[in-house]
Amino acid sequence: MEINSNHSWAEPFKIKMVELLNMTTPAQRKKKIKEAGYNTFLLRSRDVYIDLLTDSGTNAMSDRQWAGLMLGDEAYAGSENFYHLESAVRECYGYKYVVPTHQGRGAENLLSKILIKPGDIIPGNMYFTTTRLHQELAGGIFHDIIIDEAHDSQNPHPFKGNVDLNKVEALIKKFGPEKIPYLCIATTVNMAGGQPISLKNLKDLRKLTQKYGIKIILDMTRVAENAWFIKQREPGYKNKNIAQIVKEICNLTDGATMSAKKDALVNIGGFLALNDKKLYEESSNLCVVYEGLHTYGGLAGRDMEAIAIGIRESLSDDHMDARIGQVLYLGNKLRKANVPIVRPVGGHGVFIDARKFLSHLKQTQFPAQTLAAEIYEDSGVRTMERGIVSAGRDAETGEHHYPKLELVRITIPRRVYTQAHMDVVAESIENVYRNRRKFKGLKMIYEPRYLRFFQARFKKL
Numbered sequence: 001m002e003i004n005s006n007h008s009w010a011e012p013f014k015i016k017m018v019e020l021l022n023m024t025t026p027a028q029r030k031k032k033i034k035e036a037g038y039n040t041f042l043l044r045s046r047d048v049y050i051d052l053l054t055d056s057g058t059n060a061m062s063d064r065q066w067a068g069l070m071l072g073d074e075a076y077a078g079s080e081n082f083y084h085l086e087s088a089v090r091e092c093y094g095y096k097y098v099v100p101t102h103q104g105r106g107a108e109n110l111l112s113k114i115l116i117k118p119g120d121i122i123p124g125n126m127y128f129t130t131t132r133l134h135q136e137l138a139g140g141i142f143h144d145i146i147i148d149e150a151h152d153s154q155n156p157h158p159f160k161g162n163v164d165l166n167k168v169e170a171l172i173k174k175f176g177p178e179k180i181p182y183l184c185i186a187t188t189v190n191m192a193g194g195q196p197i198s199l200k201n202l203k204d205l206r207k208l209t210q211k212y213g214i215k216i217i218l219d220m221t222r223v224a225e226n227a228w229f230i231k232q233r234e235p236g237y238k239n240k241n242i243a244q245i246v247k248e249i250c251n252l253t254d255g256a257t258m259s260a261k262k263d264a265l266v267n268i269g270g271f272l273a274l275n276d277k278k279l280y281e282e283s284s285n286l287c288v289v290y291e292g293l294h295t296y297g298g299l300a301g302r303d304m305e306a307i308a309i310g311i312r313e314s315l316s317d318d319h320m321d322a323r324i325g326q327v328l329y330l331g332n333k334l335r336k337a338n339v340p341i342v343r344p345v346g347g348h349g350v351f352i353d354a355r356k357f358l359s360h361l362k363q364t365q366f367p368a369q370t371l372a373a374e375i376y377e378d379s380g381v382r383t384m385e386r387g388i389v390s391a392g393r394d395a396e397t398g399e400h401h402y403p404k405l406e407l408v409r410i411t412i413p414r415r416v417y418t419q420a421h422m423d424v425v426a427e428s429i430e431n432v433y434r435n436r437r438k439f440k441g442l443k444m445i446y447e448p449r450y451l452r453f454f455q456a457r458f459k460k461l
């Protein structure tokens with residue numbers, strides 16, 4: 001299965017306000033990326049032309065969301081906007097309780113602190129950076145349970161976010177169910193290239209874990225995008241809408257962490273959603289320590305209003321057709337130019353296989369980091385590394401983790417760029433591909449202790 005969108009799509013919106021972009025010269029970019037230590041996270045945004053660093057918090061809000069900001073009820077306690085958010089979570093996702101947090105990792109912190117005891121095992125369908133770190137900080141040990149196909153960038157499996165049930169069973173046998181407080185299951189797995197999990201797999205997983213009394217906590221950051229793939233690819237879902245599929249996914253889990261900066265079409269915010277009253281009470285109590293009172297969780301009232309509206313907008317089928325249609329459009333162009341990309345193309349971006357692209361470099365020469373820097377130098381397009389730098393070091397041995405996937409992520413913000421921007425991006429990457437033999441890799445000269453990919457600095461070899 002390849003890119004399988006055979007109908008045209010167009011944006012289900014028109015543009016009311018524009019943000020002007022800065023153009024730069026090749027000489028300026030060469031200087032700026034050097035000053036940034038060849039880390040695209042350390043560039044100033046004014047030096048970036050098309051910013052595809054992340055789809056996180058970079059969404060364009062609708063006129064309704066902007067209007068919602070004016071309805072901000074900035075009361076310290078019991079803000080009206082909290083109740084709007086709570087209703088949206090209950091109606092759209094089906095969870096009973098919601099604790100707002102400043103963003104997704106705030107929810108991960110609360111969840112990890114309430115559910116994980118030192119020495120616990122937390123299986124997940126591939127790791128996510130902040131998620132795994134919070135699990136580890138709470139004393140837990142992450143274990144990857146994603147299917148092997150997910151680690152192969154060319155395997156065309158339609159649901160590369162699926163869990164290998166044998167891996168789960170092996171962990172339960174080895175450690176015992178009492179050591180596994182929950183499974184952390186991500187929708188459209190970010191680190192695998194935005195790959196979805198199927199409803200069948202989630203149902204099978206639910207059956208298996210219920211047998212042992214193990215919870216499933218969803219990382220629901222991109223649940224609507226996952227639902228779109230289920231509608232496209234999974235037998236029996238063609239005639240359901242995104243909203244129905246999303247609800248079905250959530251119903252198979254006990255709770256969720258959410259970064260509203262992705263699917264929910266806002267610039268900041270997140271929440272923890274739970275069905276169990278006791279766990280909710282514990283987490284709303286911890287919220288007071290780390291985020292703020294449980295009816296604002298580090299957010300302004302107006303932010304909660306924008307999230308409540310964004311959640312509903314994110315479940316529109318037209319929105320999702322255009323959202324993922326744009327990602328597939330870029331993926332298709334790159335594939336036609338023979339640029340090695342992760343297949344099938346995922347939901348929130350196109351991922352370049354930097355190992356194949358820069359096959360003359362060793363992984364310790366940071367091929368993905370190198371490629372992201374070269375793309376910026378070529379055209380001012382900002383992408384990011386998802387490979388050995390992002391994977392960090394083993395907490396015990398201090399050695400690099402050596403992930404199989406060494407990727408550059410071209411992430412597309414929602415409702416922000418046009419198809420013409422995507423053409424420019426594709427042309428630039430094709431140009432870098434033609435010149436690929438010239439690039440010699442990087443050396444890390446500064447390495448921060450936590451989540452090093454954000455702040456590490458490099459120099460050219």
Ligand SMILES: *Cc1c(COP(=O)(O)O)cnc(C)c1O
Pocket residue numbers: 056103104105106128130131186190219221258259260261262269270
């Ligand atoms: C972004 C993200 C998070 C963390 O959310 P933040 O809002 O950035 O703190 C967690 N999981 C996944 C899959 C994400 O993409």
